[in-house]
Amino acid sequence: MNLILLGADDLTAQDHARVTDPRRLRHLREVHRANVGDEMTLGVEGGLIGRGRLERLDADSAEFSLTLDRQPPAPLDVHLLLALPRPRMLARSLEHVTALGVKQITLLHTRRVEKSYWQSPELKEDKIRQHLVLGLEQARDTIMPTVTHEKLFKPFVEDRLPALMTPASGTPPRGIIAHPGMPDECPRAVHEPVMLAIGPEGGFVDYEVEKFMAAGFEGVHLGERILRVETAVTALLARLG
Numbered sequence: 001m002n003l004i005l006l007g008a009d010d011l012t013a014q015d016h017a018r019v020t021d022p023r024r025l026r027h028l029r030e031v032h033r034a035n036v037g038d039e040m041t042l043g044v045e046g047g048l049i050g051r052g053r054l055e056r057l058d059a060d061s062a063e064f065s066l067t068l069d070r071q072p073p074a075p076l077d078v079h080l081l082l083a084l085p086r087p088r089m090l091a092r093s094l095e096h097v098t099a100l101g102v103k104q105i106t107l108l109h110t111r112r113v114e115k116s117y118w119q120s121p122e123l124k125e126d127k128i129r130q131h132l133v134l135g136l137e138q139a140r141d142t143i144m145p146t147v148t149h150e151k152l153f154k155p156f157v158e159d160r161l162p163a164l165m166t167p168a169s170g171t172p173p174r175g176i177i178a179h180p181g182m183p184d185e186c187p188r189a190v191h192e193p194v195m196l197a198i199g200p201e202g203g204f205v206d207y208e209v210e211k212f213m214a215a216g217f218e219g220v221h222l223g224e225r226i227l228r229v230e231t232a233v234t235a236l237l238a239r240l241g
Contacts (some may be wrong), residue, residue, distance in 0.1 A: 001024075001027050001031065001032075001137045001138075002041065002137060002139070002140050003041045003042065003043050003049065003130075003136070003139075003140040003142075004024060004028075004040060004041070004042045004043075004052065004064075005042075005043055005044075005045055005133055005136055005137055005142065006042055006043065006044045006045065007044075007045050008044075008045070011044065013075070014066075015065060015066045015067070016063070016064065016065055016066060017042065017052065017063070017064045017066055018061055018062070018063050018064075019061060019062045019063075019064070020060060020061045020205060021142055022031060024052055024062070025060075025061070025062060026062060028054075028057065030055075031193075034054055034057060034062070035054070035057075036054055036055065036057060037051060037053065037054065037055065038049050038053070038054045039052065039053050039054070039070070040052055040054070041140060042064060042066060042068070043068070043072065043140070043141075043142040044068060044142060045136075045142055045144060046142060046143060046144065047068070047071065047142055047198050048049070048068035048070060048071065048142070049068060049070050049072055050067045050068035050069045050070060051066075051067050052064035052065065052066050052067075052207070053065045058174070058233055058240070063235065066103075072140070072141045072142045072143055073101065073139065073140070074101070074240050075101045075143060076100055076102050076119040076173070076237065077103035077192070077193045077194065078102050078104075078193075078194045078195075078196050078237060078240060078241075079102075079106070079164070079193070079194070079195045079196070080097055080102050080104065080105045080128070080196050080198070080233070080237075081106045081108050081174060081195060081196065081198070082097075082105060082106065082107055082108065082198050082199040082229075082233065083108050083109075083110040083112070083113055083198065083199045083200035083204070083229075084103075084107045084108065084109060084110075084113045084117050084118065084200070085109075085117075085201070085229045085230070086117060086201070087117065087120040087121075087123075088109075088151065089228070089229055089230050090117075090120070090122050090123075091122055091127075091131050092230050093229065093230045094131040094132060094135065094139070094147075094159075095127065095131050095132075095134045095135040096135070096216075096230060096233060096234050097135070097145075097234075097237060098131070098134075098135025098136060098139070098141075098145055099135040099138045099139040099141075099231060100130050100139070100234070100237045100241065101139070102145060102187060102237065103130055103145045103146065104146055105145055105146070105147045105148070106147075106148050106149075106150055106156075107123075107147065107148070107149050107150065107151045108153065108156065108197075109151045109152060109153055110153055110199060110200055110204060110205070110208055111153075111204075111205045111207070111208065112199070112200045112201065112202045112203070112205065113200050118149075118151060119137045123149070124147075127143075127200045128147055130192040132144055132145055132147070134188060140229070148189065153208065153211075154211075157208075157211045157215060158211075161215050162167075162215065164195065165192075165195065165215060165216055170193070171191075171192060172193070173193040173194055173195040174190065174192050174193065174194050174195070174218075174224060175195050175197070175212070175215060175216050175217035175218065176194055176195070176196050176197070176217060176218055176219075176220055176240075177196075177197040177204070177209065177213070177217045177218070177219050177220070178196065178197065178198050178199075178219075178220055178221070178222065178223070178232065178236050179199060179203055179204055179209055179219055179220075180203060180221060180226060182219030182220050182221045182230050183219065183220065183221075184218065184219065184220050184221070185220060185222075185223070186220040186221065186222055186236055186239050186240070187220070187223060187239070187240070188239050188240075189239075189240075189241070192241050194240055195217075196237075196240065197212055197217060198229065198232060198233055198236065199229075200229065201228075201229060221240075222235055222236065
């Protein structure tokens with residue numbers, strides 16, 4: 001936990017916070033080995049980051065005086081379209097992409113996604129939020145990503161994707177589909193909005209690739225190695241950023 005993420009309920013005044021949940025208290029005691037007078041990095045969800053001085057710590061709460069004076073790191077301008085991974089991989093992937101600065105995540109059903117994955121407890125709102133919070137704490141960020149679910153592939157690519165690719169305002173994103181066997185390497189340090197599509201274990205089927213290409217996406221690869229989804233996601237985002 002490189003940042004203690006505060007919610008609105010934690011703030012007792014503009015410059016004071018009281019933390020009461022067991023997870024953060026345990027981390028303060030067992031990892032930070034915090035003592036009264038220690039200073040550490042804190043931030044308010046959706047807001048500023050700064051320093052907090054520990055004023056009081058007991059079994060039930062920790063109290064901080066706050067000096068919040070800087071903005072969170074800039075987001076990565078990538079909308080990630082991620083074919084729903086198996087549950088354990090989903091948890092790790094959400095944490096990784098959040099730490100890398102992604103703020104828009106669409107979990108997508110594709111042919112090779114097991115339908116049972118959509119019934120996983122990992123998709124419950126509170127579980128997803130837990131993983132997003134861990135990613136923010138790791139990266140010292142405060143801006144929570146938005147996660148949407150698209151359980152039907154064809155209606156998404158035919159009805160909703162075109163509007164995402166041609167927004168009413170702002171710069172249209174550059175569509176990129178990462179898939180083995182594509183002709184071009186993934187670009188590096190892209191200075192424009194990107195919509196990045198990544199398939200499941202086993203990749204997209206030909207029909208799905210064709211649908212993305214018809215929507216204006218360009219196909220890219222990461223070389224000859226076949227990577228796990230969580231590894232490929234991290235590698236692609238690092239190159240694009």
